[in-house]
Amino acid sequence: MIHIPFNFYGPSLQYKTWSTIEKEIQSFNPKIIGKGACNVRNIYSISLGRARNPTIFILASIHGAEWHSTIFALKFMKMLRDNTFPDKQFRANLLARYNVVYVPVGNPWGYANKTRLNYNSVDLNRDYDNFTQPETRAIRDHFREKKAFAFLDLHLMQPTYSKWDLIFAYGNDETYLLNDEMAGSIQTKTRVECGRWGKGLASMGRNWAGKQTSPNGGHVVSVLTEITRDGVVPEKRIMEYGLLQQYIFLKYTMKYFEERVYTI
Template sequence: MTAAFFIWGNNMRILLFNLFLLVFLHQAAVAENVTCDFGTVKFLSDYPTARLNGCEEKSGNYHLYISPEVKPVNPSPWYGFKVVSDKKKTINVYLNYTYSKHRYWPKVSRDGLRWHTLEARKIKKYRKGRKVRLRLSVDKKPLWISAQEILNNQQYDLWNRHMARKDFVNLYILGKSVQGRPIYKLETTGKWDRGKPANVVLVGRQHPPEVTGALAMMPFVETILSDSILARRFRQAFRIIIVPNLNPDGVAGGNWRTNANGVDLNRDWGPFTQPETQLMRAELDRFRDDKDGKLRFMLDFHSTYENLIYTQSRDDSLYSANFALHWYDAIKKRLPDISFEHEPRHNTKLPTSKGYVYKTFGVPAITYEMGDKADRMKIRELAIVSAEEMMKTLLMTSEKQ
């Protein structure tokens, strides 16, 4: 048993959904927020996940400045702010990127919960995307603007507790982040077919802006933890360890890529200089020499420009390569019309989760990437099918061993 602190188990009651609204809308502000008051118009970044680094008014237009937490950094320019106006009117807001260029299509909300994309006619790029004009209709009610819809730490906490309502799921605090935020782990329990269980590890949100990966991870996990015949059979053979949000500091800070120390966590699986990755190393060490059963599979959820999986190459172990091929082919057979690519890569020299797990344990370790602009309903559909086919493929290979 891991040393993680057990906090939520069988038959404990979940907070009501109304509490979700209360928690989300009354969170404490995070450090280094910027408030720009131009009299009739105000720009606010007084909530977790916000990023606004400065602003000024020029000739009736509003120029906002967006900067990363460190340089150099991966070009994932996250932004987030609210705007309110004394009067109902339409204003021009210019996003000025001090590093990189525009990537994320603006999402708009009136309550921070329900989002839609800003219409194309209200967006215009300048200087090859280093500057972007938004035409915004504003009034006294806050208008939220964000690079992607917000999925913050409090939402993860409530989702974790919802999953832990199941009588075979326990919720633990795996440890703490740089800034002392809890990092949670969900773990299934039960009597397995072969004494010590085979183990599957799922990891998410190493990179804060990668919301579409998180939107895939949740239905993926829900499918594995469902009451379907397939899921019940799978859980008799496999224990599932789930770390949905490895970088809560980066999420709260609206970071482009890194944790609170300015380190890309998915380039720290090897050096293990950060508390977040050290926690994952300790968790995975349970499976060295089969001390707590064998590790059979690791899946890490991310986002990029398109839907794809990064897997071991065909030159890597036959088991790992064949698993990836069988899994991917099964998904595409069921969903031929959804864009989803397979990119085998031999990159164990990179200190990523995928490279570390494959090199250390010799098992399939895959990065599951969702496109920034992917249709949200298709993300969910693909995640459900991917989870089902993963379970089938792992059960099939397990029975052959």
């Protein structure tokens, strides 16, 4: 289990309008990978590190009501870009040896309207089997184009959704021990019990990604994370937990790639 010798601190997490968040995304010189079903708002991708290196793929706000994930994931990417990340050795290794691809808003219409569904009233995290929507097709094609060996799907949940306030869920049986280690690390650091979920439905992103072939050998490490929202977990804590989830996921997937081990 990894040791985390620092704490993440930052401003309290607050919603930002689509126009504001789009400007922040554009500061990264992003790539447009498609448009949402509304055919107005772009779906962007940000890349940090070296493009030819093994790719780790992170997705936020596939459910627009879970807009918090866009805010804390962008915060994480800014810390990497601006060299303000507290673990300097981790940052240097990540950016020198990997390519981090981040889709900050998987559901732009849903984000702008703070709703779970997209413009066509489809739950996009139930559309990874038939890919009926332009958002899921764009994510699918981009993931395949980048030949990612790891996939992180950032979510938040309603207070009645689970007995736990933190969740790590795996997308294939082969890497469930790695997921268990990730959950244990955040639980140790936060002193908040972290639930472990198994594979989701075939139509869910983590299950789809977990079935893909890793171009680098081994299995695709596919993980979904959850944090309880709507006032149960304070917004400042959501920011801290969201940053921790990404850090832990990246640390473990890097270790897995380099040593092909399921536990640390």
